[in-house]
Amino acid sequence: MSQLEEIELICVTCPKGCKLDIIREGDTFVKITAGCKRGKEYARQELTDPRRMVATTVKVNNGLHPLVPVYTASAFPKPKIYELLSILRELQLDAPIHINQVVLADALGTGIDVIASRDLPASSAI
Ligand code: SF4
Numbered sequence: 828m829s830q831l832e833e834i835e836l837i838c839v840t841c842p843k844g845c846k847l848d849i850i851r852e853g854d855t856f857v858k859i860t861a862g863c864k865r866g867k868e869y870a871r872q873e874l875t876d877p878r879r880m881v882a883t884t885v886k887v888n889n890g891l892h893p894l895v896p897v898y899t900a901s902a903f904p905k906p907k908i909y910e911l912l913s914i915l916r917e918l919q920l921d922a923p924i925h926i927n928q929v930v931l932a933d934a935l936g937t938g939i940d941v942i943a944s945r946d947l948p949a950s951s952a953i
Contacts (some may be wrong), residue, residue, distance in 0.1 A: 836873060838866040849874065851914030878902035885915055885930055887947055890922035895947045896948045898931050907935050915941065922949035 834849040838861060842845040845862035847870045856874075859867045872878065881903050903911060911934055920930055924947040931941035 829855075831857065834874065836860065838869050840865050841867045850939045859911060870932055877906060879905055881908055881911060881941075882944075883915055885941075886916055886919045887924060888919055888921050889946045889949050889951070890920075890924065891950050892947060895920065897922050897932075897941050898944055899934070900942050903934070903939055904937060907937065911935060911941075927944040 832851045834851060836847040836849065838845045838847050842927065843862060848858075848860040849870050850857040850859075851874065852877075856871060859868045859870050861870060867915045880899055882896065882898040885897050886888070887893060887895050893938055894896055897915065899911075899927070900944055915931065924943045924945075926943060926946050928943045929940045930943055933939070934941050
C-alpha cells in the first residue's frame with residue numbers, strides 16, 4: 828500500500844495565488860484544499876500532466892524583421908518544452924507571415940500547433 832504524501836503548491840491560475848494543500852496516496856488524490864474549483868483542477872493537472880504556455884520567436888527569411896513572435900495554441904506538456912524550443916530555434920520561415928498562421932503543426936505529436944502572433948510582411952513588400 829502507498830504512503831500518504833502531503834504536497835503544497837501555489838496556484839497560478841489567477842492573481843490571488845492561493846496555497847493548495849494536497850494529500851495523495853499513490854496516484855489517488857485523497858484531499859485537495861484550494862480556494863476554488865479551478866485551484867483543485869490546477870493541482871490535479873500540475874501533479875499528473877504539468878503544462879505551460881510557450882512563447883518565443885522564430886527566424887524569418889526575407890522578412891521586414893528577422894524574427895516573428897510565436898506561441899503554443901494551448902498549454903504544452905512541461906517535459907517536452909525544452910525539445911520544442913530546440914526545434915523552434917532551428918526553424919526558418921519565409922516571409923510573409925500572417926497572424927494566427929500555423930508555423931509548426933502538431934508539435935512533437937502533441938496535437939498542439941505553434942502559431943504566429945503577428946503579421947510579418949516580406950522586406951520587398953515595403
Ligand atoms: S485556487 Fe482559485 S482563487 Fe485561488 S489562485 Fe487558484 S484559481 Fe485563484
